[in-house]
Amino acid sequence: MNKDQAYHQIALACLKTLRETTAGEADDRISGLYDAIDEAFQSQLGLLAEELELYRQRLQQIRELDPKQHSLADAQAIATPNNTAH
Numbered sequence: 001m002n003k004d005q006a007y008h009q010i011a012l013a014c015l016k017t018l019r020e021t022t023a024g025e026a027d028d029r030i031s032g033l034y035d036a037i038d039e040a041f042q043s044q045l046g047l048l049a050e051e052l053e054l055y056r057q058r059l060q061q062i063r064e065l066d067p068k069q070h071s072l073a074d075a076q077a078i079a080t081p082n083n084t085a086h
Contacts, residue, residue: 006044006047009040009043010037010040010041010044013039014037014040016036017033017035058079059079061078062078065078
C-alpha cells in the first residue's frame with residue numbers, strides 16, 4: 001500500500017461520514033468525523049501491520065538460507081513481493 005492509497009481511504013471515510021451525518025449540532029458532526037478518521041486510520045494501520053509481518057517473515061526466511069546451497073538470487077526471490085494485497 002502506498003501513502004496515496006491510505007490517504008484516499010481515510011478521505012473517503014470522512015466524506016461518507018459528512019454526507020451521512022445530519023446537519024445537527026456541530027459538536028456531534030465533529031465527533032462523528034473524528035470517529036471516522038480514527039476508524040479509517042486504525043484500518044490502514046492494521047494493513048500496514050500485516051505488510052510488516054509479511055516482510056518480517058521474508059527476512060527470517062532469508063536469514064535461514066544456507067549460503068552453501070542458496071544464491072543471492074534465491075534471497076532476492078524471497079524478498080520480492082509478488083502479490084501484495086494492499
